[in-house]
Amino acid sequence: MRRLLFIVLLLISGNLSAQIDPSNTDPEKLKEMMKNFKPMFNDGVISGYVFDNSTKTPLDGVVIQLISARDSSLYKGAGTDETGFFKIENVEQGRYRINVNLVGYNKRFRNINFFNPQEKILNLDTIFLTSGTETEEIVVEGEKSFIELQGDKRVFNVEQNMNVKGGNALDVLKNLPGVTVDIDNNVSLRGGQRIKFMVNGRPVTGDVARILEFMPADQVSSVELITNPSAKFDAEGSTGVINIVMKKYDDSGVNGQLSLNAGTKDKYGTGLSLNYKTGDYNFSGSYDYRRRSNSFTGSVDRNNFVVPSNAESFQNSDGTMRMEGNNFRGDIEYSVTKSDILTLSGRYEKGTRKRGETDLLRIFDTGNNLTEDSRLNSNENEKSEDWNIGLNYLRLFTNKKQSLTGELSYSSSRENEDENKITNYIVPANTLDLLNLSNEQDNRRQINAQSDYVYPFGENAKLETGVKYNWRENRADNNYFEYDYNSGMYVVDSLLTDNFKFTENIAGVYGIYNNKINNFSFNIGLRGEYWKYEIDQFDNNTLTSRNRYDIFPSATITQKLGMTEDISLSFSRKVRRPVYRELSPTTRMMSPIFYFKGNPDLGPEYTNSLELNFVKYFNSISVVPSVFYRITTDKITRISELIDSNITQSYAINADNEKSYGGELILNGMFGKELIINGGISYYRQEIESDTLGTNSNYTFSGRLFANYTLPFDAAIQLTYFYTGKMITPQGEMNGYNSFDIGLRKDFFDKKL
Numbered sequence: 001m002r003r004l005l006f007i008v009l010l011l012i013s014g015n016l017s018a019q020i021d022p023s024n025t026d027p028e029k030l031k032e033m034m035k036n037f038k039p040m041f042n043d044g045v046i047s048g049y050v051f052d053n054s055t056k057t058p059l060d061g062v063v064i065q066l067i068s069a070r071d072s073s074l075y076k077g078a079g080t081d082e083t084g085f086f087k088i089e090n091v092e093q094g095r096y097r098i099n100v101n102l103v104g105y106n107k108r109f110r111n112i113n114f115f116n117p118q119e120k121i122l123n124l125d126t127i128f129l130t131s132g133t134e135t136e137e138i139v140v141e142g143e144k145s146f147i148e149l150q151g152d153k154r155v156f157n158v159e160q161n162m163n164v165k166g167g168n169a170l171d172v173l174k175n176l177p178g179v180t181v182d183i184d185n186n187v188s189l190r191g192g193q194r195i196k197f198m199v200n201g202r203p204v205t206g207d208v209a210r211i212l213e214f215m216p217a218d219q220v221s222s223v224e225l226i227t228n229p230s231a232k233f234d235a236e237g238s239t240g241v242i243n244i245v246m247k248k249y250d251d252s253g254v255n256g257q258l259s260l261n262a263g264t265k266d267k268y269g270t271g272l273s274l275n276y277k278t279g280d281y282n283f284s285g286s287y288d289y290r291r292r293s294n295s296f297t298g299s300v301d302r303n304n305f306v307v308p309s310n311a312e313s314f315q316n317s318d319g320t321m322r323m324e325g326n327n328f329r330g331d332i333e334y335s336v337t338k339s340d341i342l343t344l345s346g347r348y349e350k351g352t353r354k355r356g357e358t359d360l361l362r363i364f365d366t367g368n369n370l371t372e373d374s375r376l377n378s379n380e381n382e383k384s385e386d387w388n389i390g391l392n393y394l395r396l397f398t399n400k401k402q403s404l405t406g407e408l409s410y411s412s413s414r415e416n417e418d419e420n421k422i423t424n425y426i427v428p429a430n431t432l433d434l435l436n437l438s439n440e441q442d443n444r445r446q447i448n449a450q451s452d453y454v455y456p457f458g459e460n461a462k463l464e465t466g467v468k469y470n471w472r473e474n475r476a477d478n479n480y481f482e483y484d485y486n487s488g489m490y491v492v493d494s495l496l497t498d499n500f501k502f503t504e505n506i507a508g509v510y511g512i513y514n515n516k517i518n519n520f521s522f523n524i525g526l527r528g529e530y531w532k533y534e535i536d537q538f539d540n541n542t543l544t545s546r547n548r549y550d551i552f553p554s555a556t557i558t559q560k561l562g563m564t565e566d567i568s569l570s571f572s573r574k575v576r577r578p579v580y581r582e583l584s585p586t587t588r589m590m591s592p593i594f595y596f597k598g599n600p601d602l603g604p605e606y607t608n609s610l611e612l613n614f615v616k617y618f619n620s621i622s623v624v625p626s627v628f629y630r631i632t633t634d635k636i637t638r639i640s641e642l643i644d645s646n647i648t649q650s651y652a653i654n655a656d657n658e659k660s661y662g663g664e665l666i667l668n669g670m671f672g673k674e675l676i677i678n679g680g681i682s683y684y685r686q687e688i689e690s691d692t693l694g695t696n697s698n699y700t701f702s703g704r705l706f707a708n709y710t711l712p713f714d715a716a717i718q719l720t721y722f723y724t725g726k727m728i729t730p731q732g733e734m735n736g737y738n739s740f741d742i743g744l745r746k747d748f749f750d751k752k753l
Contacts, residue, residue, distance in 0.1 A: 044091035046112070048124030049084040049400050050100060055245075058084025059129060065099040066091070081516065083401045083462075084126075098124070105129040126400070153226045154624075154666075158217075159247070168290070169215035169244060174739075176223060177666055177680030177704050179242075180724050185209040189227065189239045194576040194607070196229075196237025199244045202390065202409060203234065203448065203470070210415075211386065214325040214351045216288040218259050218271050221247040227628070228570045228611040231510045231525030231554040232452075232464060235575045239607075246329070247273065247286075266293035266322070282333040293322040302593075304642065311366045313646060315593060319357030326350045343392040348385075355380040361593065363646055372646070373427040379420050386413040401456035408449050415442040435483035437490055440476070447471045460516035464525075467509045474502040474580055480589075498586030499538040506531050512554075519560035527552040529575075535583055535600065544583070544600050550575060567614045574609065578602045578636060582652045595649040596638075602652050607632040621669035628684075629661040637688065659687040662700075679705040686727070700736075701725045718743040 050062045062080040066088055075096065080086045100108040108129060112122070158172050174181045180188045186209065189195050197204040197212075204211055224243040226233070233241055247257075256274040261267075273286040300315040328348040335341050356379050363372040390409030397403065417440045425431035450468035457463065480496035483489075512525035532547035552575070558568040581588075584598035611628040634654040643649045662684020669677050680703070687697040702724035710716050723738040 043089075044093065044120040044122065045087060045089050046091055046098070046122045046124065047085070047087040049126045050080050050086065050102075051084055051126055051128050052105075053128040053130040058082065059102055059105075060084070062086070062100060062102045062129070064088065065101070067097040067099060068094065081460075081521075082514075083456075085401065087459075100127055100129065102129060153224045153243075156223045156225070157221070158223060159221055167217040169212040169217060169220060170209075172217050172220050172223060172244075173212070173242070174722070175704075175706070175720055175741075176225065177678075178225070178227075178664060178682055178702075180702065185213060187212075187242070189225070189242070194237060194239040194574070194605075196234055196241045197244070198241065200246055201243060202407070207413075207415070207442075210384065211349075213323070214290075214327065214349050214384075214386075215244070216269065216271060216290055216325075216327060218261075218269070219246050219273070219286060219288060219327075219329070221245045227626075228572050228609050229554075229574075230523065230556065230570075230572065231512055231527035231552055232466065234468070234506075234508065235527055235529050235550065235552045235573075236577060237574060263292075266291065268292075280335040283331070284333075285330040286328070288327040289325070290327075291322070291324045293320065295320045300593075302648070304646075311364060313361065313363045313593065315362075316360045317357060319355060321353065321355040323353045324351060339396045341394040341396070343394075344390075345392070346387070346389045348387045350386075351384050353380075353382040353384075355382075370427055373425070375424045375426070377422050377424075380417060381419075382415065382417040384413070384415045387411065399456060401454065401462060403454045404451070405453075406451040409447070411444075411446045411448075413442075413444045415440070417441075432485060435490075436493070437481040437483075438479065438496075440478045443475045445473045460521075462514050464512040464514065465510065468507070470504075470506045472502075472504045476500055476502070476580070476584075478586070478588075494539075495587055496589055497539065498584060498588075500580075500584055500586075501536045501538070502533065502580035502583070503536075504531075504533040520558070521560075522557045523555065525554045527554070531577065531604075533583075535580065537584075537586075539586075546603075548604075550606075565614070565616050567612070570609075570611050570613075572609050574607050575604050576607070576636060577604045578652065582636070587649070593647055595643070595647060597649055597651045599651050599653060602636065603634055603654055605632055605634045605636045605654065621667065624666040624668075625663065626665075627661075627663045630659070632658040632660075635688070656689045658689070659685075661685055674710045676708045677706070679703065698726065700727055715744070 046066070050059045050064075051057060052059055058080070060080055060082045062084070064078045064080070064086045065074055066076045066078075068075045076088050076091065078086045078088045096112045098110050098112055100110075106129060108127060110124070110127075156176050158175070170181050170185055170187070173179050173187055178189060186193055187195060187197075197208050199215075222245045224241075224245065226241040226243070227239075229237065229241045254274070254276050256272065258273075259269075259271040261269045269288070269290040269292075271286065271288040273284070275282070275284040277283070296317075296319055298317040300313075300317075302313045302315075304311050304313070326349065329346070331343060331345045333341065333343045357377075359376040359378075361372065361374045361376070362370065365371050388409060388411040390407060393404075393406040395404035417438075419436075419438045419440075421434075421436040421438075423434035423436075425433070448468075448470050450466065452464070452466035455463050455465075476498065478496070478498040480493040481490040482493045484491045506529060508527060508529040510525060510527035512523055514523040515521065528549070528551050530547070530549050532545070534543060534545040536543050552573045554570070554572040556568060556570040558566060560566045580598075581596075582598050582602055583600055585600050587595050587597045589595055607630055609628065609630045611626060613624065613626040616623045633656075635656070635658045636652055637655045637658075638650045638652050640648050640650040662682065664680060664682045666680040667678060671677065682702045683699070685697065685699050687695065689695045703722070705719075705721045707719045708716060709718075718741075720741040720743075721738070722740075723736070725736040727736075
């Protein structure tokens with residue numbers, strides 16, 4: 001769909017017939033007659049496919065230029081479709097050079113002799129585009145562009161981002177246009193948090209924020225954003241899909257990478273990646289160790305208009321956190337035949353996190369008299385383990401537009417958290433200290449099975465179908481204790497203790513029809529899903545369950561406006577289902593004055609999205625403006641209420657609806673060989689409506705600017721600036737924030753170090 005930065009010059013030449021008289025030997029007359037000589041044929045066809053050499057996936061939007069060998073002029077041009085296929089028709093006999101070019105990839109060319117009238121159809125088979133690998137027919141252009149547009153997704157190549165070195169996947173996401181990460185590691189896309197996260201195309205299971213926190217940024221190759229996913233993707237993820245692509249090394253022989261990094265505030269890391277390819281086998285593996293510490297501060301000012309004795313409260317918090325993580329990853333790829341490929345992959349992560357925090361709380365009545373002055377000291381120790389194993393199958397056919405894939409995976413994660421809290425009271429005087437202990441254990445398991453099939457009809461039409469089944473189980477044992485001075489023992493706090501098992505089953509099937517007529521293309525799809533969950537509360541022997549069927553349509557139309565412009569309109573329906581924390585009716589203490597309680601009557605929310613995209617390429621700049629409109633019914637949102645004189649409790653409800661609409665502009669430019677600038681701005685409006693809470697609305701602006709300048713002696717400097725405005729909740733708003741990062745890089749030994 002996407003086209004590169006180039007200007008197509010359409011050359012129209014007339015062909016005139018002439019008879020040559022052998023007796024005429026005047027050189028000038030012969031030259032003039034040869035100019036008008038009609039070729040033996042002018043209806044030749046040159047076709048082929050273009051794939052990414054690393055991922056072996058088709059590349060959309062590759063520019064194919066047919067250059068005349070006689071005068072180096074542009075003879076004809078074409079572009080690849082979403083399957084990587086291209087075709088140049090009505091080609092005259094002659095000698096040509098074909099140029100293959102996509103922003104971010106190395107240019108490739110091939111010389112062609114096209115003379116045989118018996119072979120007027122020339123199939124170039126598959127052309128692979130690489131990055132950084134030199135061959136006889138590759139012209140090296142340097143590093144990949146930060147932004148690539150491939151079909152319905154935006155690909156951000158983050159390998160060369162110096163500002164995330166030694167960081168984690170959350171640091172990577174913070175540097176992407178349209179993406180924000182708040183202080184609690186909640187990720188938002190265009191202001192929405194209903195995102196489907198994937199790693200190498202596989203759904204992320206467990207605590208997403210924690211998994212991203214332990215994922216090393218140095219192992220991330222690129223991030224794919226799909227803001228309006230089709231029916232091919234899971235129905236969950238109404239805001240969009242974020243797919244994190246890990247680095248892969250597939251060159252023949254042995255190759256690898258060793259990294260060491262260090263930073264201020266106790267930040268250290270090391271990583272080793274190795275790959276060995278021989279014959280039909282490809283072995284790859286990596287290990288990463290990371291350790292980082294950080295400090296944090298926060299404050300909450302609250303006005304209470306209900307209880308006069310607690311009219312105003314001030315809470316100030318500060319603390320430190322240290323995290324250590326070990327990450328192992330391995331893959332074995334085996335080509336059973338030239339058409340059948342099996343991949344066995346595994347991942348294991350083990351981490352610890354220690355957190356210490358102090359909260360100072362002061363409460364005043366309406367007369368500005370101090371009614372409470374307390375100090376809470378808490379220490380938290382967490383241990384976690386995650387592992388995943390998967391088997392993938394890929395079947396290739398003679399027709400490269402046809403494919404069959406299958407996947408079976410199993411994952412498991414465990415978390416064990418111990419916390420100790422001591423609350424000292426200065427006011428009221430002579431109040432005994434409050435002592436609390438807690439232990440939280442979460443054990444999660446997941447099985448995922450799916451298969452996808454693509455069947456082409458003729459040159460431009462195809463049918464995509466697939467089935468998927470997902471089973472998830474979460475067992476939580478959360479035990480809270482409070483010290484009893486009378487017995488001299490810790491006793492169970494029945495309000496906060498929660499022991500339950502959550503089981504979820506999702507089965508889905510989809511079908512998408514795609515077709516292309518000249519420069520107009522479209523697809524229409526439908527997905528059906530069955531959802532069932534059960535919550536077994538062990539403390540009170542209650543079982544809650546729910547099930548339902550839903551359908552989710554999607555459609556996209558695209559019109560190419562020449563070789564440098566195209567416009568597309570897409571629609572999709574998605575769902576955001578409640579998670580077990582939002583459903584469990586047990587109370588959780590978030591801070592001394594804030595509690596959270598689940599709502600077993602909570603239902604799913606549904607979002608209908610409409611998006612219009614336009615793409616324009618200039619000589620060295622690409623511009624991508626877009627507008628979107630989303631309406632969400634039965635929106636899941638949190639509200640707060642006062643449950644006693646100074647404790648606020650929040651819980652999730654299904655509000656009436658939410659509307660979100662606005663625009664986004666992304667620019668990417670290369671200015672000479674030294675300077676690369678890209679950035680994006682988003683401006684949108686949120687409206688939340690509820691019969692019980694009324695309406696709240698606000699305009700939100702966010703922007704990001706990234707600049708990379710290449711210095712002499714293999715050095716470079718990077719600058720990144722980010723700003724986001726305030727966002728709304730049903731009962732209030734959250735202030736905006738901004739950040740600025742600078743990075744400097746120096747390469748050694750021909751960029752090997």
